[in-house]
Structures are given as structure tokens and as C-alpha cells.
Amino acid sequence: MKDNQLLEMIERYLSSEMPADERAQFDALRKKDATIDAKIAEHIEFTSLLKQYNDRLSLQSRLDEIHDEIDVHTLKDDLMAHPSWVVQMWRNHHSKISVAASVAIFAVLTILYFTGDLSNRDPRFQQLKQEVDRVKREQSKLGAKTDNIIKANKTGPAISAKFSGTGFALTGNGYIVTNYHVISGADSVYVQNAQGESFHTKVVYTEPQYDVAILQIIDPAFKNLGTVPYSFKKSKSDLGEAVYTLGYPGDDLKFGPGALTASTGFHGDTTEYELYIPVNPGNSGGPLMDDKGNVIAIINGKQTQTQGVAYAVKSNYLLKAIQSIPADSLNKSLKLSTKNTLTNLSRTQQIKKLRNYVFSVKVYNQ
């Protein structure tokens, strides 16, 4: 039997177009020949697959038709999750971020480990340690200083003057007044005149309360100066009075003009005048003269905050100090001059005369 004929018979058999006698014949054939049975099964399957294929195509086209009615674009925008940029960044770069974070954590831990902050220490301990370190440093500094002092002692006393001020003669026979603060703590005190001659002195009397010190030249090379040309004013001077001073802020005698600006000194000290005058530390102990050549005060300090302001101990406190010198401390007479020979002289001439009576006071100590 040809394939075509068999196929036709199978189709007729399946579609029940076959007359009953032929059908019985075919059933018998089917029982006898297993290949026919298999052919029937295969035909059924194949034609059903064709049917399914058709169904699938039609369903697909129906679905496509429906789909075309959907506005996919709008829907998409609505449905697309719009996470915040942080989340998006995390999604796109989470591997990179993770690596970076691990590196950072590792670095921090390493630093903490090496700085010792990982150990369970109170941060205040660090501060205490700094304190202790500071104390240690200072102690070693002190030690070094002490060493220096010990070394310096071995080399003997210093040769150069540690400190200098100004002084002026009270009498021609060698009594000189200066500030107590200039000579306090001194081992030896020398005075040097305008010609550069130095004379050894001794401290006869000090009055720290008024910042006054009386020296006496005990040097054999000293010759009497002759009567001092100025007198010491006992009464108070008036505000606005033109005054000047002479002193040794450096190596040379220096003139400083000024005015009396207040009758009390630093912090209302009644023993002092306040002055407007250019002075420097070496001026301490210098005479403050008025126009007529009277000593009205002794320069003793200056204001550091205000330029040009200085203070001077009033002359009557100098006189008081002189009066309170015990008589047995004086081996020469200390009689102040009462005659003023400068009164009618011009200032430059006053200064010419004065300069022989003003000394630089040099203080030596160890």
C-alpha cells in the first residue's frame, strides 16, 4: 500500500467518513500491523500540532492587537521606580563604593592602631601626660640653667656692669643721690663722670619707701667737686612748670626737656610727680630741674603703657631721707647747698655747669 493511500485511509478512518464494512476491515489491519497503529498516532499528533500552531498564531495576533491599545510609554514612566540619587548611585556603583569603604575603614583602623588610640585609654590621660612632659622639659631647662650658673661661678665675677642708672652730687665732697632700685642688690657701685672717670662708692643710706639711695665716693682718685651750683626745692612745684633732666640712658649725658603734668605719680603716689618727658631706663636717679636751676625731684620710672609719661620722686622726700641718715654713717659732712648759682643762667649754660655734677651709676653684681 502506498503511503498516500494509507494516509487517505487514516484520515477517512479518523474523520468517521468510512463506511462500516471498510472500517471493520481497517480495524483488523490495525490489529495485525503495529506500524499502522503507530502511523495513526503520529498522524493525530502531527495534525494537532498544526492546529495548535494555528491557535497560537491567532492568539498571538489577538494579544498584539490588545497590546497596541496600551500607552506603554506613559505606563513605563509611572511604574519605573525613581529612587533617590543616593540609591541609584549605590545601585550603579555599589561594588566600587564597597571597595572604597573597605579601604577607608582599613586605613582608619591602621592609623588608630599605630597612634595607640585603639587601646582603651582615657583621652584625659594624654593631657596629663602632656602636663608631665611639660614639667619634665621645664625641669631639664632649670637643670641647664643651674649648670650654667655653676659654670659662671667658676669663671669668677662678671666684669661688665650689669646695670646702670644716673646719679647727681648732693655735695662737693662726694655724696651722690640715685634711686634705690638702681643699686639694690649690688655688690659694688661705681660712678662715672662726664669725662669718663670712674670712682668707687659705697652705699651710705637707702630709703626704699621713696626709692632713694645715698652714695659716697670713697675712691682715692676723687677730688672735691666744689660747691654744687643748685639748691633743693622744699616746696611743691606747680603743674605745667617747664622742667628738664640730665641723665645717662646710654654712654653719653643726655638732656631731656619736659613738663610737670600731675602732682601725684603712678597710681596716685603722692611722693611723686607725673611728668611728660622723654626718659629711658638709664635716666633713673637723674635730677629733675626747674627753669631756675632748682632740683625739684629725682627721676625714678616711666609709664610703659603711655609714651612719654615718667615719674619722679619729689625733692622734699629726698630731704627727709637725708635727715634720717644716722649721724654715724657719715664720715664727712652732708650739708646741702642753699645757694643757687644757676638761677639767672640760660638753660644751655645751666647744663654746662650741671654736667660736672651728674654721674652715670654702674652697678656690679655676681
Add this chain to the structure above:
Amino acid sequence: MPTDSEVIIGILNNSDSVLKKLYLAYFPMVLQLVINNNGNEDEAKDIYQEAIIVLYNKVKRGDFELSSKLKTYIYSICRRLWLKRLKQLNKYGGDIKDFQEYLAVEDEVEKHEERDMQLNKMGDALKLLGEPCKTIMEDFYMHNRSMQDICERFGYTNADNAKTQKYKCLQRLKKLFFQQ
């Protein structure tokens, strides 16, 4: 949104309107799943239509039981199909962002894909068959036309000639199908 039983009855009755309702009801859910997991709208359409076909055939075969919600079933099929697609495209990043609960539907998807492969083979075989065989096959086996119609359409004077031609074509189609 149609009820689940409405959909099943509609499919069994070949209702176009129910199919449309069904389609429109769940497409957004599947679009959401796909576009938020590395896919685009065209891929969503493919996946969704495949899932509808799976459901359709299941209902037609009569073995769809309303043990789960239709929505969950469709989502599960789509999810499974999309996971497979992502793996094929090497776009699978290790996890999938879910929007619904889902069931295990691996077996069903497997069966569907086997069947799908057969149908694709049939489609390819028909394309290779050429005319007039292809049209004869489509008319007789797919569109259920009578041999009378086919005779007239192709101008066969003798119905036996037409029959012979039809069987020849069927033989060739089988050959093409099984050769693949």
C-alpha cells in the same frame, strides 16, 4: 479588573472582551517587574504574552485550579520566564527586585517551553515548505476548509489530483519537521 472566575469562563468561551480585560489588568504589574530588573518594555511584552499563553492553554486544557490568585500565577510565570531570560543574556545580577508574592512554577514553564519549541519548529517547517503546499496545508489542516474549496481555489479539475497533491505536501512537511 475582572474576577478570576470571570477570566476562566471567558477563556473557555473564547471571549475577546475578557481576554482584553485580562491583558490590560496585569500588564502594568509585569512591566514594572521587567523594567525595574534590567529589562525594557518590549521584553516585558514578550514575557507577558508568553505568560498569558501559558495561562490560556492551561485553562483550555481544563487543569487550571483556582488554588492561587490569577494575579499571583501570572506574576510567578513572568518572574520565572524573566529570570531565565536574564540568565541567557548574562544580565542576571544575583537578585531580582520583587513587587508581588510568587509561587514555584518551574515545571509549568519547562513544559511550556518544550511545546513552544515544537510550535516554532512547525512554523519553520511551514516556511520551508513553499507554495502551493503551504497554503494547502494551512487551508485544510489549520483553517478546516473542505477539499472542494481547495480544488476551486487552486483550479484543480480533478478532486483526486488535489488529494494526491495534499498528501504529497503533508509528507514533505513531516519530513521537514522531523529533519530539524
